[in-house]
Amino acid sequence: MKAMDRLALHGGQPVRTKPWVSKYMGSEELGDVEKARVLDVLAKKRVFRYLPTGLETSECSALESEYRSFLGTEYALAVNSGTSALICALVACGVGPGDEVIIPAYTWVATAAAVTMVGAIPILCEIDESLTLDPKDMVKRITPRTRAIIAVHMRGISADMDAIMNVAREHGIRVIEDAAQANGGTYKGRMLGSIGDVGCFSLQQSKVITTGEGGMLVTNSEELWQRAVLYHDGAGYQFRFIERKIPAFPGQNYRLTELQAALSLGQLEKMPEILRKTHKNKETIVRGLKGQSKIGLAPVFGTEHDLGLSLVFYVADGTKAQEVVNALNAEGIQAFRVYDGEAKDQHIYINWEFLLAKRDPWGGNYPWSIADSEVEYSKDTCPATLDLLYRAVQVHLNHLVTDEDIDDLLVAVDKVATHLL
Numbered sequence: 001m002k003a004m005d006r007l008a009l010h011g012g013q014p015v016r017t018k019p020w021v022s023k024y025m026g027s028e029e030l031g032d033v034e035k036a037r038v039l040d041v042l043a044k045k046r047v048f049r050y051l052p053t054g055l056e057t058s059e060c061s062a063l064e065s066e067y068r069s070f071l072g073t074e075y076a077l078a079v080n081s082g083t084s085a086l087i088c089a090l091v092a093c094g095v096g097p098g099d100e101v102i103i104p105a106y107t108w109v110a111t112a113a114a115v116t117m118v119g120a121i122p123i124l125c126e127i128d129e130s131l132t133l134d135p136k137d138m139v140k141r142i143t144p145r146t147r148a149i150i151a152v153h154m155r156g157i158s159a160d161m162d163a164i165m166n167v168a169r170e171h172g173i174r175v176i177e178d179a180a181q182a183n184g185g186t187y188k189g190r191m192l193g194s195i196g197d198v199g200c201f202s203l204q205q206s207k208v209i210t211t212g213e214g215g216m217l218v219t220n221s222e223e224l225w226q227r228a229v230l231y232h233d234g235a236g237y238q239f240r241f242i243e244r245k246i247p248a249f250p251g252q253n254y255r256l257t258e259l260q261a262a263l264s265l266g267q268l269e270k271m272p273e274i275l276r277k278t279h280k281n282k283e284t285i286v287r288g289l290k291g292q293s294k295i296g297l298a299p300v301f302g303t304e305h306d307l308g309l310s311l312v313f314y315v316a317d318g319t320k321a322q323e324v325v326n327a328l329n330a331e332g333i334q335a336f337r338v339y340d341g342e343a344k345d346q347h348i349y350i351n352w353e354f355l356l357a358k359r360d361p362w363g364g365n366y367p368w369s370i371a372d373s374e375v376e377y378s379k380d381t382c383p384a385t386l387d388l389l390y391r392a393v394q395v396h397l398n399h400l401v402t403d404e405d406i407d408d409l410l411v412a413v414d415k416v417a418t419h420l421l
Contacts, residue, residue: 007419008330015412016332021405023396025278025309026209029270030263037262047258050237059261064216070268071191071199073218075225078261079232082180082202084254085215086114089198090148092219092227093174095120098370099147104133105382106389107152109346111178112355119367120147121375124349126384129298131155131312135163137384142167145372148174153182153192156208156278156307157300161187161195176200180215183208184271185307193218198228203260208274208307209267211260275307277399281406282308285397288410289313294421295393295413311395311409312338315421318390323420325393331412334396339389348389350379 006012022028041047041059049060064076079085095101097119103111105124115122123146126137131154138149149168151159161177168175175196179185183201185192193199198221201207203214217232219225226246229238234251236244286302289295296314300306315321321337328335344351353359356377358368368375379386395409 007327007416008332009327014330014332015415016408018332020332020334021396021398021401023310023398024206025274025398026207026267026270027205028398028400029267029274030210033266034263037265038259041258041262049255049258049261050233050235050240052240055238055241059258059265060256063256063261063265066265066268067201067216067218070271071194071218073194073199074220075218075222077217077225077228077232078256079215079217079254080256080260081213081254082178082200082204082207082215083110083114084232084252085200085202085217086111086150086176086178087117087252088217088228088232088254089176089200089224090114090118090120091231092198092217092224093148093176094227095147095174097367098145098372100143100145100375102133102138102141102146102149104150104152104154105349105385106131106154106347107150107178108180109352110180111150111152112349112352115150116355116360116367119370121145121367121371122355123375124377124381126382127154127388129296129314129388130160130300131157131298132159133164134384135160135167138164139167142171142173143373146171146173148176150176150178151196152178152180153185155312156182156185156309158182158185158187158192158305161190165195174198180204180207181309182307184268184275185305187305194220197221198224203264208309209264209271211256211264214256214260214264274399277401278308278397279306280308281397281399281401282306282311284406285311285409288406289413292414292417294417308397310397312392313413314388315391315393320421321391321393324416327416327420328393328395328412331415333409333412335393337390338392338394339386341390348386349377349382350386 008014067076099120126134128134177196177199179193180202201216203211231251232254358365360366
């Protein structure tokens with residue numbers, strides 16, 4: 001262990017001078033196998049999934065099969081983004097104009113945008129220290145207009161699905177899992193995305209595995225799957241090959257290409273080893289910080305329900321959080337405040353400009369203009385969330401973190417906490 005001398009911020013020797021680790025995971029593992037798959041698609045000259053022949057041997061079909069097997073679900077649908085997956089899930093669940101959908105106040109902006117794009121009203125809900133939907137506050141947000149709840153497994157941490165599902169079933173509300181940041185995660189031994197009515201995943205570059213852009217929807221309901229299929233492909237190509245059991249309705253074009261699917265094929269095989277390393281790293285880090293009484297860690301951190309994609313800890317207030325971030329950066333550990341009141345991080349509801357203004361793409365305020373009751377958004381909508389994030393410090397982790405990196409991180413946090421907190 002390195003000496004606890006003066007902070008680097010105050011002229012002392014920094015804990016480390018080499019760069020901190022990348023925040024990327026799956027894209028760090030792209031190599032010859034993925035290159036060969038993509039080149040094979042180019043050689044076949046089949047880049048569109050729904051050609052008249054060969055549907056079952058398409059790359060998209062193969063990727064869906066991998067997801068069904070990996071998650072244990074009956075159905076899967078490859079789409080072109082995580083946002084598309086959310087929109088298709090909402091349509092599949094019958095969510096539409098004037099309905100209310102409960103979402104956490106801390107999630108990527110696409111969660112809120114997807115709700116408004118189907119004409120529904122986002123109802124913001126507090127998070128708790130796990131960084132996921134607070135079930136106690138969720139209950140308070142339910143009204144007769146609530147049609148669905150989107151449970152977001154934020155930062156690779158599973159939401160409290162038992163509590164959420166129990167309340168949803170009691171009220172006859174659909175549950176959509178947004179597992180964009182938690183691909184491969186589990187909750188009490190069950191795969192995330194397979195617990196609610198529909199599960200949604202992102203394959204964007206910063207996710208656990210990637211196609212650059214892409215997404216996946218999974219469900220155990222044939223009806224919900226067929227509704228999602230129809231909406232993701234306005235031409236209804238897939239129904240040339242299977243029996244459509246639902247009435248026709250107009251859809252969009254959210255299809256995934258064969259090239260994107262080929263890039264992601266086989267990555268699920270890599271995921272267990274990637275996540276084994278992130279789990280192990282996070283467990284080691286949390287165990288190493290347990291004795292540091294000057295910082296706060298949520299009980300869920302470092303458990304089965306935490307993929308280990310980042311380290312988050314809490315300090316007394318926002319001023320202290322900024323001091324800690326400055327000091328950690330000076331020590332060679334790349335850190336940042338989750339919410340500082342200035343940066344326009346699109347994971348935090350206060351920065352969703354269109355939502356606060358209740359503005360649609362055409363200069364009006366649809367869907368709020370058709371709401372049965374007035375819904376307002378402000379800093380006071382979810383104050384507990386803002387307070388929690390205001391004093392939260394985050395450090396990116398990935399599967400390439402070494403024992404030396406972990407040692408540096410623990411020493412730096414301990415050093416900074418000792419001097420500043």
